[in-house]
Amino acid sequence: MSLRQTISSTTLGDRILLVFLLLASFAGIVFIKDVLPSSGGVSIEVQGKTTHRYLLNQNRTVRVESPYGHLTVEIRERKVRVINASCQNKLCEHQGWVTRGVIICLPARISVSVGGPEKSGDKRIDATTG
Amino acid sequence: MRPQDKYRIALLSAYALALHAFESLIPMPIPWLRVGLANIITITTFILFGFRSAMMVTLVRVIIASLFSGSFLGPGFILSMGGGLSSILAMGFMLSLVPRLFGPVGLSLIGALSHNLSQLLLAYLLFIQKIEPVLLITPFLLLIGTITGTVNGLAADLLIKGLKNSQQRIQNSR
Amino acid sequence: MVLMDTLVTITIVTDSADRAEKAMDKAFAEIGKLDTLLNFFSEKSELSMVNKNAGLSEVKVSPETMEVVEKAIETSEKTGGAFDVTIGPEISQWNFVLKIKPQDESIKRRLRLVNYKLIQLDKGRSTVHLKEKGMLMDLGGIAKGYAADKAVDELKKIGITSGLVAVAGEVKAFGRKPGGKGWTVGIRNPRSTEKSDEIMATVQLNDAAISTSGDYQRYFILDGKRFHHILDPETGYPAQGCQSVSVIARDGVYTDAFSTGVFVLGPKKGIELLQSMGFEGLIVDKDGTIYTTPGLKGKIEFTTNH
Numbered sequence: 001m002s003l004r005q006t007i008s009s010t011t012l013g014d015r016i017l018l019v020f021l022l023l024a025s026f027a028g029i030v031f032i033k034d035v036l037p038s039s040g041g042v043s044i045e046v047q048g049k050t051t052h053r054y055l056l057n058q059n060r061t062v063r064v065e066s067p068y069g070h071l072t073v074e075i076r077e078r079k080v081r082v083i084n085a086s087c088q089n090k091l092c093e094h095q096g097w098v099t100r101g102v103i104i105c106l107p108a109r110i111s112v113s114v115g116g117p118e119k120s121g122d123k124r125i126d127a128t129t130g
Numbered sequence: 131m132r133p134q135d136k137y138r139i140a141l142l143s144a145y146a147l148a149l150h151a152f153e154s155l156i157p158m159p160i161p162w163l164r165v166g167l168a169n170i171i172t173i174t175t176f177i178l179f180g181f182r183s184a185m186m187v188t189l190v191r192v193i194i195a196s197l198f199s200g201s202f203l204g205p206g207f208i209l210s211m212g213g214g215l216s217s218i219l220a221m222g223f224m225l226s227l228v229p230r231l232f233g234p235v236g237l238s239l240i241g242a243l244s245h246n247l248s249q250l251l252l253a254y255l256l257f258i259q260k261i262e263p264v265l266l267i268t269p270f271l272l273l274i275g276t277i278t279g280t281v282n283g284l285a286a287d288l289l290i291k292g293l294k295n296s297q298q299r300i301q302n303s304r
Numbered sequence: 305m306v307l308m309d310t311l312v313t314i315t316i317v318t319d320s321a322d323r324a325e326k327a328m329d330k331a332f333a334e335i336g337k338l339d340t341l342l343n344f345f346s347e348k349s350e351l352s353m354v355n356k357n358a359g360l361s362e363v364k365v366s367p368e369t370m371e372v373v374e375k376a377i378e379t380s381e382k383t384g385g386a387f388d389v390t391i392g393p394e395i396s397q398w399n400f401v402l403k404i405k406p407q408d409e410s411i412k413r414r415l416r417l418v419n420y421k422l423i424q425l426d427k428g429r430s431t432v433h434l435k436e437k438g439m440l441m442d443l444g445g446i447a448k449g450y451a452a453d454k455a456v457d458e459l460k461k462i463g464i465t466s467g468l469v470a471v472a473g474e475v476k477a478f479g480r481k482p483g484g485k486g487w488t489v490g491i492r493n494p495r496s497t498e499k500s501d502e503i504m505a506t507v508q509l510n511d512a513a514i515s516t517s518g519d520y521q522r523y524f525i526l527d528g529k530r531f532h533h534i535l536d537p538e539t540g541y542p543a544q545g546c547q548s549v550s551v552i553a554r555d556g557v558y559t560d561a562f563s564t565g566v567f568v569l570g571p572k573k574g575i576e577l578l579q580s581m582g583f584e585g586l587i588v589d590k591d592g593t594i595y596t597t598p599g600l601k602g603k604i605e606f607t608t609n610h
Contacts, residue, residue, distance in 0.1 A: 009233065009234075009235070009284070009287045009291075010233055010235045010236070010283075011230075011231065011232060011233040011235075011236060012231075013228070013231035013232045013233075013236050014232055014233050014235040014236035014239070014283070017232070017236050017239050017240070018235070018236075018239060018276065018280060021239060021243065021272065021275075021276040021279075022273070022276055024269075024272060025269050025270075025272035025273035025276060026269075026273070027269075028268060028269025028272060029269040029270065029273065031269070032265075032266055032268075032269050088199075088200065088201060088204070088206075089201075089206065101266065102266065102267075106205045106206070106209075106253065106257050107204065107205050107206075109257055124488065125488050125489065125490035125503065125506060126315060126468055126477075126481075126487045126488050126489060127313065127315075127468055127470040127475045127477075127487070127489050127490070128470075128473065128475075128489065128490045128491075128492060128503065129470075129473040129474070129475050129489055129490070129491055129492065129514050129515060129516040129550060130473050130490075130491050130492025130493075130494070130516035130518055130521075130548060130550065
């Protein structure tokens with residue numbers, strides 16, 4: 001089908017909607033880039049509650065369990081991935097290595113958030129008062 | 131419902147299932163990023179045979195697909211059902227409100243949009259209580275939905291034209 | 305190390321491991337010494353000697369003890385009695401682990417013993433005398449800050465140019481970290497429920513001390529009401545105006561005492577007092593509203609949701 005034929009099979013409403021959606025999603029993406037989680041570390045949540053927090057700079061393997069399933073989080077060379085998930089579709093595993101963002105295992109209700117680049121030293125706390 | 135309607139729905143559902151199965155066999159880098167080819171059937175059904183038929187086809191497809199994959203009543207099922215139902219409802223609503231405004235592409239976009247958004251909402255409410263990852267992913271899903279919606283819509287349009295053509299030929303040859 | 309019934313952490317920057325060890329030893333030793341002098345719960349401390357002889361006789365004390373009591377009285381004067389180390393008879397009736405709240409009648413009865421003006425000091429003879437029988441001095445609201453100061457003095461005496469001493473939540477820092485940055489101290493969120501929410505702000509300390517008094521440090525909840533350990537010397541009941549108060553000043557002895565006193569004074573009077581003393585501070589009032597002294601701008605950074 002030529003381009004002209006393609007366009008002619010759309011109505012005006014179609015086209016306006018399409019353009020609007022494209023613009024909205026691009027705007028959203030640009031906005032999101034500024035707002036990514038920035039706590040500089042890996043945060044593991046089970047059923048919505050944060051259960052583990054680790055820094056990216058230390059290699060480790062952690063087994064995470066929930067009443068609905070389990071998986072293993074591997075942190076290596078400042079990247080994170082999920083392996084040995086108990087879920088059926090293994091979508092979480094297929095994500096592979098992640099440096100930023102969130103890996104979610106829905107059936108197990110486990111999520112692994114990887115923060116943005118660690119802020120330079122001054123976010124590190126030397127002591128706590130209170 | 132007349133027997134030929136039931137027959138038609140069964141046939142369409144079978145096609146939808148086939149497309150769905152075919153699609154899930156394709157290896158993708160990002161697993162949950164599906165084009166949703168089965169929706170081509172859904173949209174075509176909607177336009178040619180109406181709301182009810184499209185609803186039936188969607189229900190049958192979602193239930194049987196989950197039975198086959200063993201995820202019946204699991205979280206995946208709930209999301210598929212939620213997404214499917216809401217997309218049909220949204221399309222129906224739009225069509226009854228402004229019947230002439232949208233063609234297959236527009237309808238498909240509306241369907242895809244509400245499908246994705248309601249899946250996000252369901253996932254947030256039922257499974258991931260943190261709003262952060264959900265909000266984070268929304269613009270990407272929006273973009274993906276727009277692209278796949280357009281593709282599906284165009285394909286449906288092709289299908290409809292093809293079907294009308296062959297019907298025309300059948301009628302002409304009577 | 306655990307001293308003064310709490311965790312004491314000392315961090316120093318130096319290029320000599322040998323000097324580091326000597327310095328740490330000296331600093332910890334100093335804190336240990338102060339503990340034996342000022343510990344309320346130890347029978348043998350100088351403080352206990354003074355308390356035992358309340359209404360009876362004066363007691364000779366070391367210069368350190370004298371200094372602490374003097375500065376305590378000074379803070380009492382500046383805070384109009386909101387900080388008062390003679391709160392002993394009241395606070396000793398409460399038990400925050402077993403959730404024991406004293407009877408109202410008992411609280412009222414002992415109020416007459418709470419009055420810093422009844423402390424008599426004789427600097428010439430180096431003695432402290434508590435005028436009324438039954439009076440008890442509790443230096444818990446000032447001793448840790450003082451200990452941090454003294455520990456830092458020891459470190460400096462040995463030649464350390466940069467370090468940080470933390471006696472529980474009383475922190476004193478001097479010098480800069482390698483790289484030129486000041487020491488970063490996190491202020492705890494008084495109502496945090498999960499780890500990610502723990503720190504509400506961070507401050508840069510440059511040759512300064514910080515202390516925090518909060519209603520979440522020692523408390524229990526009874527019938528929906530929170531009872532915490534910072535009592536108002538005027539009423540004998542926990543002060544109601546704030547959730548937490550953090551004070552920054554040059555000396556830990558003052559930050560410790562003033563954080564307690566300002567907590568009792570409440571947010572408005574508290575900020576005013578801090579400003580007039582030339583201190584900086586942050587107050588979280590009972591509704592969670594945050595007040596800061598103007599001089600804190602640029603030195604403090606709040607974490608995302610605050």
